[in-house]
Amino acid sequence: MNRSDVSCSLQSSARWLLAAIAAASIFSSQAYSVSATTLDEAQTNGVIIAIANEPPWMKLESDGSPAGLGPERDKAILQEVGVTKFTGQMMEYGAMIPAIQSKRATLSSSGALFIRPERCQAVIFSNPVSCGGEAFVLPASLAGKVSSYKDVAEQSLKIGVCGGCTQQKLSISAGVKADNIVIFPDGTSGMKLLADKRIDLLAHDTATAADLQKRLGDPSLTQVIHVADTKLSCAAAAFSKDSVELRNAYNEGLRKIIASGKYLEIMKKYGREDGTVGVGKITTEELCTK
Template sequence: MLWLMRWKEAQMISRSDVLHPPMTGARRLLAVFIAGFTFASQTYSVSATTLDEAKLGGVIIAIANEPPWMKLDPDGTPSGLGPERDQAILQEVGVTKFTGQMMEFGAMIPAIQSKRATLSSSGALFVRPERCQAVVFSNPVSCGGEAFILPAALVGKVNSYRDVAEQSLKIGVCGGCTQQKLSIAAGVKAGNIVIFPDGTSGMKLLADKRIDLLAHDTATAAELQKRLSSPAVTQIIHVTDTKLSCAAAAFSKDSVELRDAYNVGLRKIIASGKYMEIMKKYGREDGADGIDKVTTEQLCTN
């Protein structure tokens, strides 16, 4: 429908040229912009929604800039723990072509809904009831908890999101992520919630003292600490007022068949040992704990 709306807009401009004096330079620029946008919208290739389409044309994986868990190689190939796991899973059901689009976490569900991406990488999004209203998730692919990265001076003083709220601390979170929701639910003031586009940017905010602490899942927090800080400067703590979270690949509501095929592939790589092989490669064996103890249906209702 978007391309139709843009086409109508372009037509309205064309008709107005007959009724009004010749366009000024600004109006010419506007017309060129709309015409170009219309053409791009009409010719834009949407991602696969069925297994047959995925086998034929491949899939587009939405990833965040969070190495080593997710990244784009120089040639545009998605890589890292999540995409490597996704590729192993989908290869089991005959999908062999993979491309990636890097984006912020909060942009992933809109990208899936608009078919600009086929799926979000398996470790990118936790399964939450509100997200289950917008997309369909695969079976859980990894599980973990919540963590804070904070200055050594705050260790022992901040253990929960409620502590953050009560002490009026500024907390860094990725936009649209679980940590943002947990902050709001605990009563952290909107002005004290600072959005960062990726973990590297978040750590820069922390180093520059523009935030008091950074929130993320345990695995990503550990990697950020290892890569960008020092235990003498910042430390990681597990958040006490949160429960186990599980991540899964997300698909559009039109892609149930492809999601089901993904689940088949996931079961196959777990049975063959390939799943644990990939997890060990990235030091994330702990992420396998819990994936067989909770279902997506349970995560979507709790």
């Protein structure tokens, strides 16, 4: 083999390698952007719903389908606009917005994320789907001694919060030291931390806190209290910034199930009639600017 043969062989190999890399890059890009962005894509291919491990509000069935209060609402809403295929992807709350932005999920379930101004910079929210307040799960020894995040800070108590959640921000704003803020991936883990006395109290929204205490706590040893000086919070489905059409369709589906009574039926099924307070009365725009 002469030099020209070697040169041609090397050039041919190089071209083949570059072509293979390019093909792999294209395949990787296509495989990565798996979730629907438009209504037509959602109707054709279905949607991927980001959920947390918070039964009965959110859970994954054995076949991978999303279930629980939030996903059941999402399905009812999206079925009104022709979406019939649903897949769930379980993750921590703090991972939901990055997953939506990177198209690994189409939307976060309607009960997963509260509408907050800083979140409105990263994603777009549907109209409010449920509203509630803030709560602490306390051991009996702290009964009557803690009623606010300020109390937690002043008493140097260790507080358990879910990562990236509203409760983490409220703790920081109240002056709770970083070392006293313990992150848990889901409510079950948080209650285990409380039972093992690795935290002094657990913070969550009112509905989740009440359910966790009822399912995993001893009513004689723990209690749930409403946190003083906190505002009404409303949860909604979150979408990527370029999914305006799909978000608008979701809002239309929500309007339809509220009008038909299906929305209240689902809320009653899970004992969450209290979560309807504020829905239809406060807007996403208002919550994004407060």
